[in-house]
Amino acid sequence: MxxxxxxxxxxxxxxxxxxxxxxxxxxxxxxxxxxxxxxxDVDSPYAAGLTYEHEISAAHDQAARKWKVNANIERRNDGGAMVQVEARDANGQPISGLKFDGRLERPTDKRADLAVAFTETGIGIYRGDAAAVAPGQWNLVIEGEARGERVFLSRNRVILN
Known part of the structure; x- marks a missing residue:
């Protein structure tokens, strides 16, 4: 060798x-x-920090209104989801005339976020649809607006099968 x-x-x-x-x-x-x-999580942490005081003030204003806003999300057979929001004031009366916008946000990937446009279908009842919602965990973000000012914000974790 x-x-x-x-x-x-x-x-x-x-x-x-x-x-x-x-x-x-x-x-x-x-x-x-x-x-x-x-x-x-945010595009600009600096800009998010600057708006922090405004967000705290808006949260205090929202709490002072004592509104009861309930959201329900249901999976449709076609893979989409229907979201229903019911808004009531401190006395339990339905709140009409609000403009609600929503998002289904993936906790792990902002690129998978889905917008949900709501329409008022009854007095104080708002419905919106999201198409092709993948199963798993989502954050349901609901923003209510009146006269051009945000009056309600909610962020809740939901699990869709």
């Missing part, structure tokens, strides 16, 4: 190939991780 001697050139080529492979795998995994999960 004749064996070739291990030279400095062979060792150098093996080291370069090994570290080239390791770096190539790391770069590929990093690109896949960034493409599938951006890792941010």
């Amino acid at each position: 004749s064996s070739k001697p291990l030279t400095g050139t062979k060792v150098f080529v093996m080291l370069v190939a090994f570290f080239g492979l390791v770096i190539g795998v790391n770069v590929t995994m990093m690109k896949l991780a960034i493409a599938t999960l951006p890792g941010t």
